[in-house]
Amino acid sequence: MSQQFTIETVDQAAAHPDLEQPWAELGLKEDEYARIREILGRRPTAAELAMYSVMWSEHCSYKSSKVHLRQFGDKLTDEMKRHMMVGIGENAGVTDLGDGWAVTFKVESHNHPSFVEPYQGAATGIGGIVRDIISMGARPVAVMDPLRFGAIDHPDTARVVHGVVAGIGGYGNSLGLPNIGGEVAFDSSYQGNPLVNALAVGVLKHGDLRLANASGVGNKVVLFGARTGGDGIGGASVLASESFDDGGKPAKRPSVQVGDPFAEKVLIECCLELFRDSLVEGIQDLGAAGISCATSELASNGEGGMRVELTHVLLRDPTLTPGEILMSESQERMMAVVTPENVAAFEAVMATWDVEYSWLGEVTGDGRLVITWDGETIVDVDPRTVAHDGPVYERPYHRPSFQDALQADTFRSSAAGQDLPTTDEELRAAVLELMASPNLADVSWITRQYDRYVRGNTALSAPDDAGVVRVDEETGMGVAVATDCNDRYAYLDPYAGAQLSLAEAYRNVTTVGAVPLAVTDCLNFGSPEDPEVMWQFAEAVRGLADACQVLGVPVTGGNVSLYNQTGGVAIHPTPTVGVLGRFDDVLRRTPSGFGRDADGQAVYLLGETRDELDGSEYANLRGHLGGVPPRVDLERERLLGELLVNMSRDGMVDAAHDVSKGGLAATLADMVLRFGVGARIVLDELMRRDGVDAFTALFSETQGRAVVSVPRTEEVRFTDMTTARGYTVARLGVVDAESEALEVQGQFTLPIAELREAWEATLPKHFG
Incomplete structure (x- = not known):
């Protein structure tokens, strides 16, 4: 100053x-x-x-x-308090893992400094969140980095991306901390206000708590x-x-x-x-x-x-x-x-x-x-x-004047939703275009600059659904952490958007096989002096607090970042949510791709598919943002989570991946790209059962879904468990280790090599 x-x-x-x-x-x-x-x-x-x-x-x-954040405490239930040792108000929340172990984790923002000086802003963001973890008496064991940048082709985006990624890698690598995951998204709303959210995880014995x-x-x-x-x-x-x-x-x-x-x-x-x-x-x-x-x-x-x-x-x-x-x-x-x-x-x-x-x-x-x-x-x-x-302000807020018109402008009713791919070749091209889009493309250009395995306790990291680190070398006990947010959903409906962010992070943790225990959040919004922005914030907090009650996981700490706007134009509401889950033994974690030894395993989709394309990645590709986000059913999310955890623990599934951004098409593409192992998929049963066409089956972003591969010896147990719990499943096909392609029978075939070429080219093309 x-x-x-x-x-x-x-x-x-x-x-x-x-x-x-x-x-x-x-x-x-x-x-x-x-x-x-x-x-x-x-x-x-x-x-x-x-x-x-x-x-x-x-x-x-x-x-x-403050007046809104109090809901996180007011809505705590006894179930939510069961594992919570330290909650909101300290440097970081602390959760009991059992056997005398505890874990602390928290996410914070370093947004504005990272725009002014990208390298130092991002580097000191990592340093600051790590010191929060130290101050609880814990040894830091991992970091994560949810990132949002402006349009990928804007002249200033490369400056920010290069500086931020180098800063995170330079600081985290020097500390000897593995970077086990995060997010990367590009949208013009972040052009003058990139979001650099940094998360750190630490472990401690109960007696070490400070x-x-x-x-x-x-x-x-x-x-x-x-x-x-x-x-x-x-x-x-x-x-x-x-x-x-x-x-x-x-x-x-x-x-x-x-x-x-x-x-x-x-x-x-x-x-x-x-x-x-x-x-x-x-x-x-x-x-x-x-x-x-x-x-x-x-x-x-x-x-x-x-x-x-x-x-x-x-x-x-x-x-x-x-x-x-x-x-x-x-x-x-x-x-x-x-x-x-x-x-x-x-x-x-x-x-x-x-x-x-x-x-x-x-x-x-x-x-x-x-x-x-x-x-x-x-x-x-x-x-x-x-x-x-x-000071404590009860700032005025009201529903934005544009909200009703925004929600009425659905993808299906818009010009963008009228000319959809229908032929086999058009669907094939759409999948390629989707996987090459900035928000779904391969991010290894970024993650290669981070050390993901230092300290030797990393069991899973990007691009798997959640990062997993071992806590106790004797028992193999560990934790999984995932961060998620869909800013387009939050823009369309902040209440539902915040719940969908939590649901996706929760689902990602259960997909790898961990039991969710705690939540941390980084609430990134525009100016609180704008009543419409303040309404977005109030709705997001209310939605997140309500969702935590249903899922039984408490917010143990986090951060609020306001005034994220330039020239009076605010960013999309971005309630980034981190969820932490516990493993009895990290050897039981489930990867997110089909393995080489999975040849012949059955591929199943858990959950129903509806016509839900508003706010989707496909709609974004067509320049459309309007309508209402996918419906969130938190009770079903909780049931799906229990199924996925039990299946992983019992060795019933060999691979699992949630269905979210990009829909089923992106999920299947990710699963074949993970280890280069193909699959033969048939959509007929799914389309007939749910009453959707091939396009909707592939690109809808209906929530509460996951794709799993099931060994032949486990199919009876798998179907018995899902039937007993009343969770809908559809058999999609089989893993085909010899095909080296994603084959959607009766629709198209995409060689993995061609898919990978499109998927891997986007970030290097723009950033070198």
Whole structure:
């Protein structure tokens, strides 16, 4: 930020009540500034103003979303709480896995910084979410990256894609963390606002759990890790609280954080040794709002207060003012609370790992956060007013004026839906075109830049339906994680769209054979000051909370990213949902493609097919967006999930893949491309039973469906199980390892080599 902060004491602030302050330049509203003065009973010091401005920003305070996010807690059932050890409110949620093991996972956004500086924005997004995981007492074991970019052929998209992918790979690979999955989508609505959502997973023993609080009068407060610099002053906390102008630039240009993954790798090991020896009482990572956040949240979550001497902070830039030090979002830093008797042992660990540290102060019992500069008090606040009792807005919202007309414009009634492929050759060409489209094409150009198998515990990764990592080497216990969102569905109906995002992620986790336990979300929307955008947000949260109740999985944490718009045009509503599931043994996971040893296995479709093409990938290919998204039946999704998990556990299926984007055509194409093994498919039974034509059978995106391959010896058990549970199935054909083609009998044949050529060419064509 260009604003300079002077060194000003509390007494001086009180003595000059009428001195004009730059509250607007710091992103505060006039009434917010007035409230700060009311809370303090005086004019704030420059340092206090800096703290309140970043902590009351949209990114840090959730002031526009809190009233809606409360539903995640209000709608918790006893079933949903069964495995939840830590929920919303801490750095990351924690879920019990059994046998003394727990897992923590969370997804967050680094959207705006990644547009301004793609490499560092994305890299520090990975670094920040990993530190959230560390601060819970866990060892990070994997990351994922749901990404959304502008139109693939736009001149600026390549700049953003190259920088973001390199940043994620450069930071994650250097940390030695496998990238086990995510998403990649292209749409013009993200042209000036790409979405870089980063997810991290960590594992811990129950006794290793740490929380962010400062308790115990006389305990010491320490800042350790990298030195504090001018990079990141105002960073994500300011960038994420404003939209871009018509030129794609923020009104204020904070400095994007600069990451050092090797420093963070050392910090991980250092923290794990501190946890192992129980040397810290509370710990907090320094991300958005930096020291302002760490001190105020630790003090607010504790039983007393905190006193800190800011001149003790180790600096990279000695010219920084107190306000800038408080606002800096320099990376690779942690703050901890240490008992006096553990000080020497703490310092020994720092020496072992060659990590710099500085003792800033101590925990007090007066309920105040007091920060001094050379002994002079520059901050004296109730920490709750900074960290937790900021503004809460019930912003007005209403259904968009365009929504009714949008939903009435169905694909079938549009010009795009009148000239559909009907001949065998037209259907064949449509499948090729679909698989070469940007949102369904091969993403290995991206995933090859990530290390997916480092640490040796990755059991599945992209392009399988979910990433799978082993947690316990002795038993083989592990977790599966999937992230999903269909922004077109959410645009057509935010309530249903959010539920469909959860349903797809849930389905992907069960498809590989894991039992879903927990949810994390990253809610990406436009400006909350636009009532129509706020309606989209409110509906999405309501839909997600309701769906979690039905599926029995709680939201344990997440992130809200607002002001994702340029020149007044918002992105599509994008409620990214991550679901985590548990395996007793990851050796039982189910891959998403037909294997070489599956020759002759029966191919079945679970679920019915309806004429549901609104918001589909095929409609998108024809430039159409309108109508209503596919119907979501959460009870059926839950039943399908139970079937898939039981079938996987019992060895009843050798491959499984959900049906979602691109419909049955994309699912079958993915399954033959996975290992280069063909299949012979007959659509007649499906078409007759569900009353659909070949085009609808192939391209409809009806939900609650999955394709599986079943060994001949298991077909009786398979049909008995689905019949007993009342779940509709259709036999589609057989795996044909010799054919090296996807043959839809009576329609067309697509050699795998030809399909692969089209599928693999798209991203390299645009990005090299």
